[in-house]
Amino acid sequence: MAIRDILPDNVSGHVMELGCGWGHLIPTLREKYPDKQIKAWERSPIPAIYTQVVYGIEVKRKDFFAADFSNAELVVCYLFPGAMRRFATEIIPELPKGCWVVTHTFSLSGREPVQVIKADDLYKTPVYLYRVQ
Numbered sequence: 001m002a003i004r005d006i007l008p009d010n011v012s013g014h015v016m017e018l019g020c021g022w023g024h025l026i027p028t029l030r031e032k033y034p035d036k037q038i039k040a041w042e043r044s045p046i047p048a049i050y051t052q053v054v055y056g057i058e059v060k061r062k063d064f065f066a067a068d069f070s071n072a073e074l075v076v077c078y079l080f081p082g083a084m085r086r087f088a089t090e091i092i093p094e095l096p097k098g099c100w101v102v103t104h105t106f107s108l109s110g111r112e113p114v115q116v117i118k119a120d121d122l123y124k125t126p127v128y129l130y131r132v133q
């Protein structure tokens, strides 16, 4: 199954990718949400500049833990276990009720996903969909 298939339809608020790196997920987000401006964050300067130039989106070259999540309706992230733990304790409580969260590879510990798919890559990487209650 493709990551696109787990992304929710009809998102009206902000679509954010935390830690966009070299922008591998940006084409999928743009295909799914052609009318939305994707809000991407990446603190490593070279990948951030690359993603900004290649995909023509604004990438905030800052720590996403300082982001404003008040209008978020979908937050996508592919991080690492330490950042996922901080994400769970520091960002999830800031997200509006009903906000969707898609995590690539690593799940959110102690939370029940709405859906889990195996991505159609070589490793059948898990991708999780959560909804903030």
Ligand SMILES: C[S@@+](CC[C@H](N)C(=O)[O-])C[C@H]1O[C@@H](n2cnc3c(N)ncnc32)[C@H](O)[C@@H]1O
Binding pocket: 018, 019, 020, 021, 022, 023, 024, 025, 041, 042, 043, 044, 047, 062, 063, 064, 065, 077, 078, 079, 080, 083
């Ligand atoms: C595992 S990589 C994933 C990159 C990209 N999303 C992809 O699909 O290939 C995680 C990225 O998150 C970035 N990152 C981690 N913590 C961050 C933070 N607090 N603020 C901004 N970027 C961060 C890292 O620099 C890295 O590029």
